[in-house]
Amino acid sequence: MTWLIPTALTVAAVGAIATIALHFIARSRPIAEPLPTARFIPDRAIHARTRSLALTDVLLMLLRVAAVLLIGFAVAGPLFAGNGKVSRIVLADRSRAVASIDAIRDSVRAYLRPGGELIAFDSSASLARTTTMDSIIATKERGSLSAAISAAVRGGVRAAPNADSIELVIVSPLTREEIDAATLKIRAAWPGRIRLVHVAASEVAAKPTRVDVRSDANDGVAAGLSLLPALIAPVRVVRGRLTADDSAWARAGNVLVHWPAADADADWPHRASIDAIGGVTVGKATLVGRFPRLWALSGRAVARWADGEPAAVEQPAGAGCIRHVGILIDESSDLPLRESFRSFANEMLAPCGGSRAASPLDSATVAAIAGAGPLASSSRLRDTTTATSRLMPWLLLAAALALIAELSVRRSASRFA
Amino acid sequence: MPTDGSYGGLLDAVRGVHWPARRAVATAVAGSHHSKQRGTSAEFTEYRLYRQGDDPRRIDWRLLARSDRAYIRLATDRATLPTTIVLDTSPSMAFPMATREKWRRAQEIAVGLAGVAHAGGDPVGIALVGDDGEIRIVPPRTRRGVVGEIARVVDAADPDSGGDVATLVRATRTKRIAIITDLLGDEDLLIAAKVHVAGGGEIHVVHVVAKEELDPPRRTMLAADPEQPALQRLLMDSTRRDYDEAFARWRDDTARQWRSAGASYTEVVTDEPAAHAVRRIAEPPVYGAPRL
Numbered sequence: 001m002t003w004l005i006p007t008a009l010t011v012a013a014v015g016a017i018a019t020i021a022l023h024f025i026a027r028s029r030p031i032a033e034p035l036p037t038a039r040f041i042p043d044r045a046i047h048a049r050t051r052s053l054a055l056t057d058v059l060l061m062l063l064r065v066a067a068v069l070l071i072g073f074a075v076a077g078p079l080f081a082g083n084g085k086v087s088r089i090v091l092a093d094r095s096r097a098v099a100s101i102d103a104i105r106d107s108v109r110a111y112l113r114p115g116g117e118l119i120a121f122d123s124s125a126s127l128a129r130t131t132t133m134d135s136i137i138a139t140k141e142r143g144s145l146s147a148a149i150s151a152a153v154r155g156g157v158r159a160a161p162n163a164d165s166i167e168l169v170i171v172s173p174l175t176r177e178e179i180d181a182a183t184l185k186i187r188a189a190w191p192g193r194i195r196l197v198h199v200a201a202s203e204v205a206a207k208p209t210r211v212d213v214r215s216d217a218n219d220g221v222a223a224g225l226s227l228l229p230a231l232i233a234p235v236r237v238v239r240g241r242l243t244a245d246d247s248a249w250a251r252a253g254n255v256l257v258h259w260p261a262a263d264a265d266a267d268w269p270h271r272a273s274i275d276a277i278g279g280v281t282v283g284k285a286t287l288v289g290r291f292p293r294l295w296a297l298s299g300r301a302v303a304r305w306a307d308g309e310p311a312a313v314e315q316p317a318g319a320g321c322i323r324h325v326g327i328l329i330d331e332s333s334d335l336p337l338r339e340s341f342r343s344f345a346n347e348m349l350a351p352c353g354g355s356r357a358a359s360p361l362d363s364a365t366v367a368a369i370a371g372a373g374p375l376a377s378s379s380r381l382r383d384t385t386t387a388t389s390r391l392m393p394w395l396l397l398a399a400a401l402a403l404i405a406e407l408s409v410r411r412s413a414s415r416f417a
Numbered sequence: 418m419p420t421d422g423s424y425g426g427l428l429d430a431v432r433g434v435h436w437p438a439r440r441a442v443a444t445a446v447a448g449s450h451h452s453k454q455r456g457t458s459a460e461f462t463e464y465r466l467y468r469q470g471d472d473p474r475r476i477d478w479r480l481l482a483r484s485d486r487a488y489i490r491l492a493t494d495r496a497t498l499p500t501t502i503v504l505d506t507s508p509s510m511a512f513p514m515a516t517r518e519k520w521r522r523a524q525e526i527a528v529g530l531a532g533v534a535h536a537g538g539d540p541v542g543i544a545l546v547g548d549d550g551e552i553r554i555v556p557p558r559t560r561r562g563v564v565g566e567i568a569r570v571v572d573a574a575d576p577d578s579g580g581d582v583a584t585l586v587r588a589t590r591t592k593r594i595a596i597i598t599d600l601l602g603d604e605d606l607l608i609a610a611k612v613h614v615a616g617g618g619e620i621h622v623v624h625v626v627a628k629e630e631l632d633p634p635r636r637t638m639l640a641a642d643p644e645q646p647a648l649q650r651l652l653m654d655s656t657r658r659d660y661d662e663a664f665a666r667w668r669d670d671t672a673r674q675w676r677s678a679g680a681s682y683t684e685v686v687t688d689e690p691a692a693h694a695v696r697r698i699a700e701p702p703v704y705g706a707p708r709l
Contacts, residue, residue: 031639032639032640032641032649033640034513034514034640034642034643035629035630035633035640035641035642036509036510036512036519036599036601036627036642036643036644037601037630037640037664038641038650038652039601039642039645039648040660040663040664040667041640041650041651041656041659042659042660042663044650044651044655044656
């Protein structure tokens with residue numbers, strides 16, 4: 001048996017002890033009884049300590065203590081979960097880091113139990129059907145263990161009322177790109193150990209290639225991009241207007257970066273007010289300068305202005321993606337020649353879904369994610385703000401009956417005194 | 418409440434009890450009490466010289482023959498004494514709350530005294546404050562059903578009615594008044610009684626005391642005066658002795674004041690049978706005899 005609010009038990013115990021203590025030490029005004037000759041009694045201060053416990057007093061005390069304890073139990077909310085039942089939640093990785101989605105499905109089949117939950121995740125996580133593994137479809141999104149564990153915590157809250165403990169299983173290649181700065185903190189929200197099931201990670205194409213830039217001859221950005229080292233995936237940068245050939249090239253599984261050199265090179269919707277801003281950032285790279293902001297871009301943000309507004313977005317296109325970069329760089333600026341620009345451009349020219357970090361997590365991080373100790377207790381996952389105890393109304397009813405009995409005993413005691 | 422059955426035993430028990438007047442009665446109606454008037458009854462009292470206007474038939478001719486003086490025979494007249502029972506219906510009479518023993522004893526004494534007075538040929542009535550707070554007076558009568566009527570009035574009354582007993586006494590015009598009260602909270606009553614006695618009337622005060630007032634429960638209690646709810650005192654071991662002494666002193670003082678005022682004072686405790694109490698109230702004191 002567990003309790004929704006165990007502290008209420010402590011409060012009830014203190015209340016019961018206080019009730020008993022008050023029965024012994026209270027200096028209360030006695031109940032007035034009629035005596036026509038009361039005027040002949042000397043006038044003294046009306047305070048008297050109860051000298052002996054009459055039977056009615058003991059009964060009153062017991063009823064009051066019972067009422068206090070019953071109310072405490074009701075507020076504490078006793079919960080009776082399944083006897084030793086363990087529920088299992090399986091997180092299935094479907095991100096681009098997975099080499100074979102079939103390996104994921106096989107592992108899920110092996111670990112998923114009847115009544116358990118299946119959560120598929122890439123950059124986001126969602127509940128999947130447990131009857132068939134068809135809902136686990138590989139995507140080109142970067143995986144996020146943070147999103148997955150957050151979804152698992154929500155699943156744990158759902159499963160808590162019907163189980164004593166909950167086991168969390170993560171089926172994933174566990175690559176470096178799947179964690180972020182918040183992952184370990186989010187992991188701490190899961191109150192138990194996690195079983196990690198490794199599957200093979202996808203290979204990253206390591207064929208060096210150079211960026212294909214289509215621009216004017218005197219384009220500074222093109223000059224800066226030419227200084228970049230070899231890339232791991234074919235990328236085309238278009239500084240003018242896009243053509244059908246460019247789109248087809250992107251749908252073939254490549255990265256197309258549309259980085260207009262002027263306002264006329266893009267048909268994107270303009271912002272309500274055109275202004276200028278002093279910086280733009282992507283990942284750990286930052287460009288500082290004076291940048292006019294012309295467009296309001298929509299899509300998955302890959303770069304943001306200093307105030308958080310997307311400066312570059314990525315949109316899927318067939319097997320590849322098109323990246324729209326709304327950053328206008330002054331032709332006379334030497335910004336493209338700086339080291340910061342190269343770092344920035346590297347991020348802009350990263351494969352679809354962002355930079356790949358396919359290397360496996362180090363053992364310390366894996367150990368931190370796995371954790372140690374027992375499985376997660378359902379009592380620690382239960383949502384005390386919404387969970388209710390089936391016994392609560394009955395306990396409150398019993399407390400009300402005790403209070404009514406107390407009132408009745410008190411009245412009868414005063415009547416026959 | 419049925420009255421015949423309730424008071425039948427009491428009236429039987431007080432049958433034969435006489436309630437004589439404490440002094441000669443001035444009324445002219447023939448009755449059982451000594452009258453202040455001298456008349457022609459067979460009970461000879463004294464001779465008086467014949468005066469002009471006396472009835473010559475009352476001259477004692479034999480004495481005239483022996484003494485050559487004309488005397489007339491005087492005899493004591495017997496007169497009735499109208500009696501009103503004044504019953505206190507203040508809340509303090511409803512004590513103890515559970516049994517109302519004090520009120521019950523007062524009812525019985527009222528009916529018993531009425532029965533004794535009626536049996537002696539005296540007109541008898543009652544005055545009290547009814548349920549509605551209005552003064553109810555049954556004028557003194559000698560007719561046969563008057564005791565039953567008094568019993569019904571007494572039974573219909575409630576001790577929570579309140580009312581000022583002194584007002585009842587002032588409103589009563591009969592010569593003999595029997596006041597049945599606990600004397601708590603009736604400061605003007607003694608003055609009203611003195612006025613009545615000064616006017617030639619006769620007052621019998623019956624002080625009803627509950628045995629629970631003489632010996633309250635042996636535990637700590639907050640005692641509240643039913644007639645003054647704000648008056649609350651703590652009765653416990655340390656105050657009990659003072660209470661006993663103060664209550665006894667007050668009863669002694671009260672008895673002395675009433676007797677000094679010319680009234681007959683009788684204290685009745687609720688554990689005393691009503692018939693016995695009625696006999697004590699009605700019978701004239703026999704000095705030197707052991708008290709019953």
